[in-house]
Amino acid sequence: MAAPLELYSWKGDWGLPSVDADCLTVLAYAKFAGAPLKVHKITNPWRSPTGTLPALKTGEEGSVSQPSKIIIHLRKQKYNADYDLSAKEGADTLAFVSLLEEKLLPALIYTLWVDAKNYVDVTRRWYAENIPFPLNFLLPSRMHNQQMERLRLVRGDPMLEPGEELEKELYRDAVECMTLLSQRLGSHKFFFGDSPSSLDAYVFGHLAPLLKIKLPNGKLEQHLSSLDNLRHFCTNILVLYFPTEVREPPTRKMSVFPEGGDFDNEPHKRRNQILSVLVSIGAMLGYAIMTGIVSIKHIRPQGAIESSVVVEEEEEEEEGEED
């Protein structure tokens, strides 16, 4: 029998099995389909076989990275959560996943990665604290730039700047999308009856972060909380399929921060201080050696006595000159 499939995913927090929407989608789908995955919850995307998260390591065919491809791969392995769906329901799945990607995803990216307050206080902070040194200096801002770029291209506007107008536009789309999903869900437990399918995984993956991550600017969360059936849908999946994560208390008090400056929010403050001291000492020493204030002489062991004699002689000479 083949080795179990290995899934690499961002680690969880705030009562979520993973902080990333794509990872959540894949994790939820795997649970729904009953796929026995060996899940590596990591905080360093460079340790993933594809360099991005989530990633599924498969035996022969290498690794796959995009959630849709991972789900297709799992389906091929006979872990199919959509087995009971009719052809029309399959078509509906495709349509609503498109709706999510076009309408909700841009707003999700915006609220996590572009909204200045949310990004500085929560997203960058979380990633900087969890990604191992020294990548934590590099990756969060790189991810920020990537997401901004992605938003620009998806909206088809190269001059796109974060601002009130963009936020309003994206949030209006997202609010409409959530309302449509809520109407579609109605009073059902899942989108297609009593058992979850891949559409449920996608919806859960995109909504649960909004619901659970406590953001200072939580306009989307407010709207989502007002839609009772969607909120129950998310908490229900968390309780039923990820009981261990839910019980785990939130690791940090993320919601309220003292109104400190940027410097106080900087993670690893002490380590940064020590590092900067070390770097400056190194620079000073280097400068001293370069300019000859301090010189290093290489003394061969055999010639040690000789050279010491030379030094003595020099000293004597100097003394002589003084006389």
Added chain:
Amino acid sequence: MSLAAEAFVSQMAAAEPWPENATLYQPLSDEQILLSDNASSLAVQAYLKMCALPVRVSCRANAEFMSPSGKVPFIHVGNQVVSELGPIVQFTKAKGHSLSEGLDDVQRAEMKAYMELVNNMLLTAELYIQWCDDSTAGEISRPRYSSPYSWPLSHILAYQKQWEVRRKMNAIGWAGKSLEQVYEDVNECCQALSQRLGTQLYFFNKQPTELDALVFGHIFTILTTRLTSDALAERVKGFSNLLSFCKRIEQTFFEEADQSSASSLHSKGPSLL
């Protein structure tokens, strides 16, 4: 489409009736327009015909740069300019013309979802084939796109456009796809649409909606546009109910205009076949 402008537009729109001299702008239909733009333009025309709103089609070489959102087509109604199907639907709704009034909440949610499916898969696939398939881009898209301009501007604009689309494909994860995979996606999308349509006249009962206009615009254009290979059209031809759906809409809403061969000045009321 800026939000403030849009809110303003919908308020203003409500006050005035639909004027006779409304104009739809699109790139030159014979030598310039590309598959994806043609599909979007046809979708808007079909939608306006379904609403029985008269519009004159005007071809301009610089339509893309005239549009407020940089996308074609756009309509000029009274003193307002609105681009793309979504905002145009909003705009006509504000004027009291709507096709989706009779739907319930679930149906409306499904309609929006399927419209996003067409935008997300069919439109993206069209863009991919136009600009990322080297033979199509070199033989058709770049020469056509830049036909109104002289050298070197033609080259600059065409390559700029191609570069922009390719970067977008990168951002949404389509850059790694092969042409065959894209055809497969088109197939999947058509399969979904075909399933949803089933044997009905229109996607929702007997009354056409904006979804019908959008699907018609894309499928009809794919079927009638010549590309370097007809692989794309072949994929779509496999779905017989989509074919008859397109024929039906063409007969119901476009026939009169075609017969008189005038530039779609005519319009008929939404048909209740």
